[in-house]
Amino acid sequence: MALNPPLNRKLRMGLVGGGPGSFIGPVHGIAAEFDHRCTLTAGVFSSDPERSKKAAPSYGVDESRTYGNYEAMLDAEARLPDDERVDFISIATPNHTHYEIAKAAVEAGFNVVCDKPITLDLAQAESLLKTIENSDVVFALTHNYTGYPMIRQAREMIQAGELGKINAIRCQYIQGWLAGTSEDDGGQLSAWRTDPAKSGAAGTFGDIATHAFQLGRYVTGELPESVSCHLKTFVPGRRLDDYGTAVIRYQDGAIGVLTASQVTHGRENDLELEVDGTLASLKWRQESPNELVVRRAGQPHQIYTRSPGTGTMTPLAEASSRLPAGHPEGFYDAFANLYNAVFDDITLRASGAAFERRDTVYPNVYDGVEGMLFIQQCVASSEQDAAWMPLNYAEARQ
Ligand SMILES: NC(=O)c1ccc[n+]([C@@H]2O[C@H](COP(=O)([O-])OP(=O)(O)OC[C@H]3O[C@@H](n4cnc5c(N)ncnc54)[C@H](O)[C@@H]3O)[C@@H](O)[C@H]2O)c1
Incomplete structure (x- = not known):
């Protein structure tokens, strides 16, 4: 079968982040190369140029394509001929750096895969949205859990009306790695996450x-x-939240409860x-991602x-699966599913064809803006004794 037709070649990736000891940068590298449609070709792997250089061999990236900062990478890559330049930039750095790197990459004409949250605050997200809308690049946000086949199955079953009208959405995201430790302990704690200047207005949220x-x-x-x-x-x-609960009213009457904890x-x-519907309910857990429980009335x-x-x-869901039943697929597979959908659009763009920007299989800049509004309004609500805050984008921005 041809590779990324009609380009018939591997795509080339530039990675920002992923230095020694980091979490998600290496995951981006593996997920992007998972289905052999892409090669990690260039990178700035750390904010420290020496550490960036040190990390390059473990990614198989040549010294000539290892840079000391993202500006140098964008500048040098933009000057390379079409058949050498990276096709897209993946951003896996702490939150406060996403905006400037993503904006510069989009303005230089590169497609971007950015990790969440999209920016440090809503104003940055809205500004980035404008930059993207004024460009012709592909932009994806790695809310990677949307890549699991059984999550996609749940989505398609709901779209087909199998649950009926949606009444309730309960979601919880519970971790414990920030319990019993303080910011001064170092160790496994990623200090930027609890620093408002680097993480944003919310911690766990x-x-x-x-x-x-x-x-x-x-x-x-x-x-x-x-x-x-x-x-x-x-x-x-600790300077930011490490636990929280939000109640969400949806526009057509559904009610949601979301609890997140890292302690x-x-x-x-x-x-x-x-998810509860008028005809059925369903349940999915990330720690057993190959199963979806559906309970139908009667x-x-x-x-x-x-x-x-x-x-x-x-x-x-079927198209998002690789292995036969019973062979567990997991985190990398789902992350790679996101990349695959992004690669389809990058290939369309590179071959001069039109591609969808809002209703994409992968989360995009519009989801990023919604996510930043969600964070902003949760913080504002909590500061006012859980007062109701608009989450309807049009109303909230009046
Ligand atoms: N999608 C997911 O499931 C998921 C999981 C974890 C983290 N994240 C997000 O990914 C981002 C990174 O998180 P992490 O846990 O990997 O953090 P981390 O602290 O483990 O790693 C960050 C890496 O970025 C490098 N870096 C920092 N500034 C840089 C710069 N200006 N240029 C180049 N490299 C730079 C650091 O040296 C480090 O190697 C965050 O935005 C986080 O919210 C997403």
């Missing part, structure tokens, strides 16, 4: 509640109306989504498994 909020939106398609939120900081001395002892990466409970070729999967 910016870091992981945005994933949960976006997942509910992606699966149900329900548009938010307003939010009432209570944020807490349980670890003494629940022993909990790992427990992202869970439940019928026994059904557990759908990721089982391509059996006729039980919806089309996008």
